[in-house]
Amino acid sequence: MTRQAPSHAAPRGRPRDPRTRAAILAAARALLERGGLTSVTIEAIAQKAEVSRPTIYRYWPNAPAVAMAAFLETAGAANAGSPCAPLAALRAHLHALADAFAAPTGRSVAAMVAAAQSETELAKAFRNEFIARNRDATRALLMRCIAEKVIAPPEDMELSLDLIFGPLFYRLLMGHAPITRGFVDQLLAAVIPADD
Structure with missing residues (x-):
């Protein structure tokens, strides 16, 4: 049969x-x-x-x-298919994050996340909806930079992402200094010493 x-x-x-x-x-x-x-x-x-x-x-x-x-939509999720130069697209994406956290809504989200326990629904939502998506979008933009020979491939892509996002979220959670476009530019210059 x-x-x-x-x-x-x-x-x-x-x-x-x-x-x-x-x-x-x-x-x-x-x-x-x-x-x-x-x-x-x-x-x-x-x-x-x-x-x-x-x-x-x-x-x-x-x-x-x-x-x-x-909040993620307000912050402007990166479009990995953006037609502009990849390093400029990466910088624009991280600038959008800085702008989002400088706004009243962003400051409110930052304060709530900083006060939340690591396993609360709020903390999980922040990790899943915000951190993971922005990290993935940044990885895609870095891959574009590499494919178009704007930057050399890093020895460890995940470490490069940690070096970009670690200081951002440290400032976010500790609140000791603002997240600004200038700070983003300093981070990129330190992690990716190339320009488009």
């Missing part, structure tokens, strides 16, 4: 609507700007976005994850 290849089951539930996702993020952003991270609750987001609570949970596991996703 000939066995038929198994058919792929259709995804369960309704497909996710990008407009719904955008409305949820816009609501979370508005709440962040108005009242800081503590004002971003599932109930408040649902009311402002005019969606149900289960709809929000289809996209994110909890309110801190939504808040971090909204």
Whole structure:
């Protein structure tokens, strides 16, 4: 008897609507700007976005994850396919992070993350939604720099990323000095002593 290849089951539930996702993020952003991270609750987001609570949970596991996703969009996730020169794109991406943390919402997020325990939902959301995504975007931009022979390949890519992000997040968590564009430029000059 000939066995038929198994058919792929259709995804369960309704497909996710990008407009719904955008409305949820816009609501979370508005709440962040108005009242800081503590004002971003599932109930408040649902009311402002005019969606149900289960709809929000289809996209994110909890309110801190939504808040971090909204902040990530505000900070401007890097576009690894940007047409500009790769080192300029890398600098622009890190400048966007500096600008985001200089804004009131960024300072609120920084203060909340600094006060959070390492295994809270807030800390996990920050690691997953913000740190990991920005690290991946920066890795992609560094790979572009290498491919276009703007910089020499580092001996250890992960160490180079640590050297870029370590000081940023140290300043973020300790709060002893601001994260500015000038600081970003100093970091890049120290880690990647090349210019485009």
